[in-house]
Amino acid sequence: MNGTRMLADLDELATYGVDPGGGLSRLGFTAEEDSARRFLREAAGRAGLGSTVDQAGNLFLHPGKALPDDPVVLMGSHVDTVRRGGRFDGAYGVVAALEVLRTLTEHDLPTRHAPVVVAFANEEGARFPCPFWGSLAVTGQLDAAASTVDRAGHSIREPLARAGGDLDAIGDAVWPPGAVGAYLELHIEQGPVLESRGVPIGVVTGIVGRAIVEFDVRGRQNHAGTTPMDQRRDALVAAAKLVLRIEALSAERNLCAVSTVGELGVEPGQANVVPGRARLTAEIRDLDAARLEVAEAVLREEAARIARETGVGIECVTTMRSAPVRTAPPLRAAIEAAAADLALPAMAMPSGAGHDAQLIAAVAPVGMIFVPSRGGISHAPEEYTAPTHLVAGANVLLHAALRA
Ligand code: HGY
Ligand code: MN
Numbered sequence: 001m002n003g004t005r006m007l008a009d010l011d012e013l014a015t016y017g018v019d020p021g022g023g024l025s026r027l028g029f030t031a032e033e034d035s036a037r038r039f040l041r042e043a044a045g046r047a048g049l050g051s052t053v054d055q056a057g058n059l060f061l062h063p064g065k066a067l068p069d070d071p072v073v074l075m076g077s078h079v080d081t082v083r084r085g086g087r088f089d090g091a092y093g094v095v096a097a098l099e100v101l102r103t104l105t106e107h108d109l110p111t112r113h114a115p116v117v118v119a120f121a122n123e124e125g126a127r128f129p130c131p132f133w134g135s136l137a138v139t140g141q142l143d144a145a146a147s148t149v150d151r152a153g154h155s156i157r158e159p160l161a162r163a164g165g166d167l168d169a170i171g172d173a174v175w176p177p178g179a180v181g182a183y184l185e186l187h188i189e190q191g192p193v194l195e196s197r198g199v200p201i202g203v204v205t206g207i208v209g210r211a212i213v214e215f216d217v218r219g220r221q222n223h224a225g226t227t228p229m230d231q232r233r234d235a236l237v238a239a240a241k242l243v244l245r246i247e248a249l250s251a252e253r254n255l256c257a258v259s260t261v262g263e264l265g266v267e268p269g270q271a272n273v274v275p276g277r278a279r280l281t282a283e284i285r286d287l288d289a290a291r292l293e294v295a296e297a298v299l300r301e302e303a304a305r306i307a308r309e310t311g312v313g314i315e316c317v318t319t320m321r322s323a324p325v326r327t328a329p330p331l332r333a334a335i336e337a338a339a340a341d342l343a344l345p346a347m348a349m350p351s352g353a354g355h356d357a358q359l360i361a362a363v364a365p366v367g368m369i370f371v372p373s374r375g376g377i378s379h380a381p382e383e384y385t386a387p388t389h390l391v392a393g394a395n396v397l398l399h400a401a402l403r404a
C-alpha cells in the first residue's frame, strides 16, 4: 500500500469546501462536494479504474468500465461534511478504500469478491436534511418524497442531477439481493477511547441507533415592553425548558446514551419582541432499540407537558430513525486477524456515531475499523488523526479485504 499517495489524496480532498470561518463545509449535493467527487473520479481514472454514479448520487470506483454483476467487497464511506467539519470524517474511509483498490489491482491480489469503492451520497444530511440518503437508497429504505427540499426550499432534483443522479429513477438505485458480499468501512473514531487507551485500531462491534425529532413551538408574538410577564406565551422560553428536559433524558434520567439539541431558531428574532415561534431538533442515540423507543416516547410526553405548563402549542415530528446494528462476526474476525497480521494492537468497541454501514447491514454483512481521533474531537475543524494511524488503518482495511 502506498501511504504517501493516500495521504496526498486526503490533502487534496481537504482543498474542496474550505470554509472561511474554519474547517470544511462540503455539504452533500453542493458545488464543493461535486468538486471533491470529480477529483476522486479523476484519481481513479489515473489508476486505470472506472467510476459509476447511481440514481441516488452514490459514487462507485471499480476495476474495469462498469460495476461488476457478481457480488462485490464494497469499501468506503462518504465525502460530504457537516458545516465547519473536519477533513477526516468520511473522506478518510473513501481515500483509504481507493488506495486499497489501487493496491489490489496493481499487485493483482486475489479477493473473494471483486473490490469496489463507494462514496455514499449525503451521509451527514447537512443541506438536505436526510442523513444516510445514499445508503438508504441502495437498501430500498429511502422515502425520497419526504426529503427532497433543503431548508431554503430548493429541490434536490437539480443538485442530484449535477452529481449524476436522477430523482425520477431513484428506485433503480436499489441493489439486487446479494450484490454486496461484504461491506467494510474504515473511519476515524470521533471519540476519545482509542487515544486514551493508546490502542491504534478499533474493531467496531455495533453502531448506535438514532432518532431526530423536530419541534415547532408556537407562542404569541407581542411587544417586549408592554406585555406583562404573567401574560406572555413566549415560544423561546418554552423551547428553553424543552432543551433542558432533552438534555436530562440522558444526562440525568439515563433513558438513552446521549441527547442533543443541535438546532434552534427563534422568530421573529428581535430584541424588543416576545418570540412567537421557535423551532428545534432533538437527536437521541442508544445501542438498544427498545431504550431508544422509550426515550422518544418520553420526549414527546415532556413536550406535551411543557405545552400545557406554558400555554404554547408544540408540534413534533420524527424526521429520522435509524436502528442500532451489530457488525458481522466473520468480518469482525477478519479485521482482528488483519490487525494481528500487522502486529497492531486492536480493541473491540461500539460506535457512538452513525455510519452508512448501519443501513447497509440490512442487506449485507458489515465490518468497521476505527483509528484514533486526537482529543476525541470530530464534527469540528480541529478533527485530527496522525498520519501513522491513518496509514495503519488503511493497511488493516487492505488485509481485512483480503480475508473478507
Ligand atoms: O452524525 C453522525 O453520527 C455521523 O457522523 N453522520
Ligand atoms: Mn459525521
Ligand code: MN
Residues within 6 Å of the ligand: 077, 078, 089, 090, 123, 187, 354, 355
Ligand atoms: Mn462519517
